[in-house]
Amino acid sequence: MNDIDNARVRAAAGEPPVLNVRGISKSFDKLQVLSDVSLTVGRGETVCIVGPSGSGKSTLLRCINWLEPPDAGAIFLSGRRVGRRAGGDVAMSDSELAQIRTRIGMVFQHFALWPHLTVLQNVMEAPLHVQKRPKAEVREFAEMLLEKVGLGDKRHAFPARLSGGQKQRVGIARALAVRPDLLLFDEPTSALDPELVGEVILVMRQLARDGMTMVVVTHEMGFARDAATRMVFLDHGRIIETGTPAQFFSAPATDRARQFLQRYATSTAAVADV
Amino acid sequence: MHLSVLDYLSLLQGAVSTVSLSLSGIALGVPLGLLLALVRWSRVPLLSPAVAGYVRIMRATPAVTLALLIFFALPNIGFEIDPVPTAILALTLNTAAFNCEIWRAALLDFPRDQLEASASFGMGARLRFRRIVLPQIARTCLPALVNEMSLLIKASPAVAVVGIVDITRAAVRIGAQTYRPLPPLLVALVLYGIIVAAFVFAQRSVERRRMAAATS
Amino acid sequence: MIKDFVIVWEHRDQMLNGLMNTLWLSLCSAVLAFALGALLTTALTSRARPVAALARSFVDTMRCLPFLLFAYLVYYGLPSFGIRFSNWGAGLIALTLYNTAYMAELLRAAWAGLSPELIEAGHAFGFFGLNLFRRIVLPPVILAAVPMIGNQMIQIIKDSAFLSIIAVPELTHEASSIQATYFVPFAAFVAAVLLYWVLCLIVEAAVAGVGQMAEARR
Numbered sequence: 001m002n003d004i005d006n007a008r009v010r011a012a013a014g015e016p017p018v019l020n021v022r023g024i025s026k027s028f029d030k031l032q033v034l035s036d037v038s039l040t041v042g043r044g045e046t047v048c049i050v051g052p053s054g055s056g057k058s059t060l061l062r063c064i065n066w067l068e069p070p071d072a073g074a075i076f077l078s079g080r081r082v083g084r085r086a087g088g089d090v091a092m093s094d095s096e097l098a099q100i101r102t103r104i105g106m107v108f109q110h111f112a113l114w115p116h117l118t119v120l121q122n123v124m125e126a127p128l129h130v131q132k133r134p135k136a137e138v139r140e141f142a143e144m145l146l147e148k149v150g151l152g153d154k155r156h157a158f159p160a161r162l163s164g165g166q167k168q169r170v171g172i173a174r175a176l177a178v179r180p181d182l183l184l185f186d187e188p189t190s191a192l193d194p195e196l197v198g199e200v201i202l203v204m205r206q207l208a209r210d211g212m213t214m215v216v217v218t219h220e221m222g223f224a225r226d227a228a229t230r231m232v233f234l235d236h237g238r239i240i241e242t243g244t245p246a247q248f249f250s251a252p253a254t255d256r257a258r259q260f261l262q263r264y265a266t267s268t269a270a271v272a273d274v
Numbered sequence: 275m276h277l278s279v280l281d282y283l284s285l286l287q288g289a290v291s292t293v294s295l296s297l298s299g300i301a302l303g304v305p306l307g308l309l310l311a312l313v314r315w316s317r318v319p320l321l322s323p324a325v326a327g328y329v330r331i332m333r334a335t336p337a338v339t340l341a342l343l344i345f346f347a348l349p350n351i352g353f354e355i356d357p358v359p360t361a362i363l364a365l366t367l368n369t370a371a372f373n374c375e376i377w378r379a380a381l382l383d384f385p386r387d388q389l390e391a392s393a394s395f396g397m398g399a400r401l402r403f404r405r406i407v408l409p410q411i412a413r414t415c416l417p418a419l420v421n422e423m424s425l426l427i428k429a430s431p432a433v434a435v436v437g438i439v440d441i442t443r444a445a446v447r448i449g450a451q452t453y454r455p456l457p458p459l460l461v462a463l464v465l466y467g468i469i470v471a472a473f474v475f476a477q478r479s480v481e482r483r484r485m486a487a488a489t490s
Numbered sequence: 491m492i493k494d495f496v497i498v499w500e501h502r503d504q505m506l507n508g509l510m511n512t513l514w515l516s517l518c519s520a521v522l523a524f525a526l527g528a529l530l531t532t533a534l535t536s537r538a539r540p541v542a543a544l545a546r547s548f549v550d551t552m553r554c555l556p557f558l559l560f561a562y563l564v565y566y567g568l569p570s571f572g573i574r575f576s577n578w579g580a581g582l583i584a585l586t587l588y589n590t591a592y593m594a595e596l597l598r599a600a601w602a603g604l605s606p607e608l609i610e611a612g613h614a615f616g617f618f619g620l621n622l623f624r625r626i627v628l629p630p631v632i633l634a635a636v637p638m639i640g641n642q643m644i645q646i647i648k649d650s651a652f653l654s655i656i657a658v659p660e661l662t663h664e665a666s667s668i669q670a671t672y673f674v675p676f677a678a679f680v681a682a683v684l685l686y687w688v689l690c691l692i693v694e695a696a697v698a699g700v701g702q703m704a705e706a707r708r
Contacts, residue, residue, distance in 0.1 A: 065614055094618040102616035112611035115707050116629040126615035129625055158707045178615065334644065334690030335683050336651030339662045343683065346675035351491075424554075431558040435655065442559050446566065455566040462559055463551075470554045 016079035017042050018182050018213045024063055024073035026056075026237075033059050034070070034237040041182070041215060046208040048224040048245075049217045051234035052260060057217040058109075060234065061186050064215070065104045066097060077103060078181055102130050105175030109187040111167040113159040113174070120146065120155040123174045131178060138177070145173040149203050165196030172203055183207070185216040221264050225249055233257050277457055281448045285458065288444030289465050295358075295440070296427045296469075299365030303426070304419060306366065307373025314374070315381045325374070332371035337432035340364045345436040361433035369426045376418045380411035413484065420477040424470050441465050494677035501668050505678075508664030509685050515660060516647045516689075519585035523646070524639065526586070527593025532623075534598050545594070552591030558652040560588050565656055581653040585646060592642055600635035601627070633704045640697030647689050661685060 019041040026034040033056045041047050049057050062068040064075055066083040069091075075082040082100050083092055092100070113122050123142040127133045146152050149169040159167055168188055175183055188204070189197045201223050208214060208227040218224060224231060224245060231248040233241040233256075241248065241257045252258045310325050332340075341364040348355050355363075384407060392402040431442040439447070445462035449455030498505065533545035552560070564587075565580035575583060604627065612626035654663035665682035669675040 067610060067614060098616040098618050101614060104614075106611070106614040108607060108611060108614075110607055112605075112607040114608055114611070114626060114630070116633060125625065126617070129621060130616040160708050174615075330690075331683065331687050334648075334687045336648040336662065336686065338651040338654060339665070339679060339682055339686065342662065342666060343675075343679035346669060347679050350494075350674075350676040428556040431556045432652070434558075442556065442562065445559075446562055449566060454570070455562075456570040459559065459563050459567050463555060463563070466556060466559065467551075467554045 016076070018078055019064065019215065020076040021064065022074045022076075024060065024070045024075065026059055026063060026068060026070045032237055034063070036073070037237070037239055039232065039239070041213060043213050044211040045229045046214045046216065046227055047230045047232060048228040049215065049232045049234055050219070050221070050224060050260075055234045056237040057234050058186055061184050061215065061217050064184060065101050065106060098130065102126065102178055103181045104184060105178055105180035105182070106184045107168070107171045107175050107186065107188050110191050111159070111164070111171050113167055113170060115159055118156050118158055119151065119162070119170050122159065122170060123177045126174070126178050142173070142177055145176050146170070149173045150199070163196060164192045165199045168192065168200045169203055172200070172207075181213065183212055183214045185214065185218065187217050187219065189218065189220055221249075233260065235260070277448070277461065281452070281458065282461075284444050284448060285441060285461055285465065288439055288441040289469070291438060292427070292430050292440045293469060295361050295365060295433060295438070296430050298362045299369055299426055300423050302362070302366040303369035304373055306370040308377045310370060310374040311377035311381055314378055329371045329374050332368060335368070337364060337368055337429040338435055340368060341432050341436050357436045357438050360436045361438050364432070365426060365430065368429065369422060372422050372425070373419065376415050376422065377411065380415045381407070384411065416477060416480065420473055423473055427466070427469055427473070491676070494674040495681070497672050497674050498668060498677045498681050501672070504664050504668060505661070505681060505685070508659060508661040511658070512647065512650050512660040513689065515582060515585060515650050515653070515658070516643070519582055519589060520643050520646050522586045523589035523593045526590040527597055530590055530594035531597040531601060534594055535601065549591040549595050552588055553595070557584070557588050557649045558655065560584050561652060561656065577653075577656045577658050581656065581658045585650060585653070588649070589642060589646055592645070593639070596638045596642060597631060597635055600631045600638070603634060604630060633707065636700045636704060637697055640693055643693045644690050647686065647693070
């Protein structure tokens with residue numbers, strides 16, 4: 001059975017989806033960036049959000065962990081409401097929000113590693129000082145994760161000494177270290193030189209295969225086609241189309257999706273070999 | 275405010291002292307700093323390391339100690355000197371050292387290709403400096419130079435140790451005479467605030483005029 | 491002239507006493523000013539408008555004010571409100587409070603230079619409040635601020651010389667005392683200037699040491 005069917009079975013069994021986004025709207029000043037966006041993500045799914053620049057993809061991602069509070073709508077992580085207390089009227093306190101956030105791992109476009117800490121310390125920082133796990137356990141897990149992303153030997157280096165691809169892999173290890181229910185990727189390869197993109201995509205593919213629940217905002221159509229369980233096409237703040245990668249790439253249902261894909265035709269072909 | 279007219283006059287006199295001494299120090303110290311920076315930049319043998327040493331020691335020396343050194347020590351080795359020249363000399367020597375570093379930083383950062391272009395057009399060093407280098411570094415150094423000017427004004431009360439009655443000393447004296455030390459000190463505070471603000475305002479209007487000229 | 495320097499050397503205890511007092515005053519007020527300045531920075535950048543405005547006016551006032559005048563305000567002015575300090579106490583307090591403003595401004599500049607992404611990552615991983623400040627914001631800020639703190643330290647040492655005017659027995663005061671007693675002005679003040687320079691060298695060496703730590707992370 002594929003992952004979508006798995007998700008349906010779980011939903012039928014009464015397990016809440018990992019992520020439930022309901023009717024999110026957000027505007028900055030007078031500009032409406034998101035309009036009534038809804039989305040559910042089941043366990044083990046890899047959802048790729050694509051769309052033209054300015055379509056609101058990053059904003060949507062940042063609403064999920066309340067880095068941008070939406071103007072309207074609700075977000076639920078494994079059944080627990082994000083950003084507001086149960087009724088929806090009262091905003092969450094900082095510590096309640098932190099508790100939810102620590103169940104979501106985020107990978108940033110510009111890596112956002114903490115420069116005063118070594119690679120290993122970066123990965124250990126949140127589990128130690130937010131989740132308050134015991135140091136030995138955190139260290140062991142962190143070292144294992146760094147091995148997994150292929151950077152075991154760079155444990156004691158400072159981020160400034162790493163290449164972009166290495167930094168992003170550390171970023172992924174850092175996000176995994178908190179043992180999240182959900183991983184968010186905000187254009188993880190957009191800031192990388194082309195030859196460094198592959199090493200990051202490799203790690204992300206492996207994560208998808210391992211059953212990690214991922215929401216990925218990306219321009220890397222090759223990755224989307226091979227690793228996504230579902231595609232979401234966003235344009236001008238609305239979800240225009242969703243579907244399996246097979247459906248989306250070979251037979252897009254809407255004109256706008258078709259136009260978008262045409263623009264990416266060449267890059268899709270080029271990246272297909274990754 | 276418990277201050278008589280005479281007291282206010284005394285404070286104003288102090289203000290005149292402060293402003294004139296500070297302006298003298300600035301008028302002498304800014305060009306002197308430039309001269310020293312040029313000596314270091316062109317790496318004149320013997321002079322250049324001497325200037326470097328002078329700058330290092332002067333940056334570590336308090337204005338008070340320097341004023342005392344000049345006033346008491348110069349007569350010791352044969353030069354008689356009055357309080358006012360002492361004050362001007364102390365303030366100048368001090369600020370010149372800091373200005374030297376400010377100018378030098380701008381000179382070191384000056385784009386090499388412009389220098390080469392000038393040379394390729396046959397410009398002599400002096401002409402190049404006057405028409406190409408100086409106008410540009412004057413612009414970039416202005417904020418730092420003005421900052422140093424306000425530091426000089428804040429160091430100027432040091433001249434009290436050689437007997438000059440500046441704003442601060444006038445205020446203390448009035449307080450000692452009237453047994454009410456606070457009011458004159460507060461007036462002194464306001465006076466200094468006005469003087470420093472005047473400098474900052476002057477800098478901002480120079481910058482604004484430059485911006486207007488650049489964009490017109 | 492050599493004779494003069496010999497006399498100064500014979501009274502080196504007094505000079506060294508002055509040096510130690512300068513060092514002690516400067517170090518204490520620098521440490522206190524840094525700690526208070528860090529607190530003041532949070533007030534400066536606070537979102538509560540009145541708090542930020544109050545902090546801002548304190549910093550701006552101190553930056554317009556000569557240190558000696560502020561020392562006089564503390565020493566001669568406060569007794570009008572019933573608060574009386576010895577010249578030592580007034581000196582230390584004035585030096586500390588005055589430089590608190592400068593430290594706050596310098597830390598604020600270093601803070602503003604931080605990449606907002608780092609802080610956002612901190613939020614995303616569940617850091618907030620004091621935790622965020624201590625572990626994510628403060629370390630890079632301090633590393634960036636160290637050269638400026640070094641300069642401020644030198645400024646503190648120089649400002650301490652003003653306290654000789656209110657008879658605090660620091661280096662300049664002791665040098666002045668020796669020269670007045672034994673008529674050796676050149677030797678005494680040259681010795682004092684050299685000792686100030688040595689202090690400055692020590693500060694610069696310390697800054698360079700920390701600067702290396704910063705370089706590894708740059």
